Amino acid sequence: MAKQAPDKMKRKDYEKELLKLQTELCHLQAWLKQSGERVIVVLEGRDAAGKGGTIKAITARVSPRTFRVVALPAPSDRQKTQMYMQRYVEHFPAGGEIVIFDRSWYNRAGVEYVMGFCTREQHRRFLELCPVVERFLIDGGTRLIKIWLEVGQEEQERRFKARIEDPLRQWKLSGMDLESYKRWYEYSTARDMMLDYTDRDHAPWHIVHSDDKKRARLNVIAHILSSIPYEKVKHAKVVLPARVTRDKYDDKASIAGRRMVEERY
Structure with missing residues (x-):
């Protein structure tokens, strides 16, 4: 008998647990500064799987100087001539930092492969060399955490439709999103190949079901x-x-008469 999906998490319960985890992230931040450790979190997943909201939950109460988020645009003409990993390496953490990649070098295993932005040979070579590069990275002292957010077909469709109808979320919907929606099974095949090649003991993938955004965010933070x-x-x-103290200095009077923002609220 199939396991029944749990009910969506209530906001009150979510916020209570989130605050506990965010407190622990603050403890992690202090430890990173003291220890000088380097951490990379790779956050991948299907479009509309909840990567952005998860990253906001992680970074809401910590310093952006310690928790850096990297979301690179499409490569420039110059970057296309570089070694593939080069533009990612320059964003790797220094001591005392954790870098969260909102999509990463695994673009080559997903969107680039499915949409034909790389050749099949480039795709195959990436899958074969990626574990070697990650081994080099880890042996150099960087902790690597790889997380895949997996959203179901029906929930992805619901989220895309919400983006179409909500002016506050329309900016999230791109032509590439529509293509990814159409090519669901091609992306599934690409995902499976990626996992077959790059889910290794030294750099494992961990999958998080994200139909319930609240539970997914909590599970991601707890895993990190x-x-x-x-x-x-x-x-x-x-x-x-x-x-x-400075006698006879009125710092309130000193700004009187300056241009002030209208107090509309």
Whole structure:
């Protein structure tokens, strides 16, 4: 008997759990700064699988200097002549940083292959060499976490239709999204080939079902936290120092008469 899908998570429960996980991300951030560790999170998945919302949940309460998000556009003419991985490598983390790739070098295994933006030989060569490159990266001391968000056909269709009807979300819908919707099974085949070649013990893929966005976000954050052996860093208690006083200086009067934003609210 097929396992019945759980009901969508209630917002109140979601926000309670999210706050707990975001607190742990702050502890992770402090540990990263102290330890100098380097972490890469590769976040891939089908279009409308929820990558953007997941990244917002991860980064909402941490520093963008420590948690950097990289979402590269299509390569320029110059970049097309470079070694394929070159434009990604320049965004890799320094010590004390975690870089989240909102799509990554795995574009070659997905959209580039399905849409014919690379040759079959380039695709095959990428799949064969990718585990070698990732082994080199990991042996150099970088932690690599690879996550695939998997959304179902019906839920993807619902989300695309919502984008069409909602002016606040129409910007999310591109011509490439429509092509990906049409080519569902081609993308499925490409995904499976990618997993066959690049799901290795030293750089495994972990799949997250994302029909329920709330549960997916929580599961992704919990997985990231469980993949890094961080510890809570002890901080000295902070005490605000006394302000230096300046007699007869009225800092409120000094800006009176300046151009002020109209208080509409």
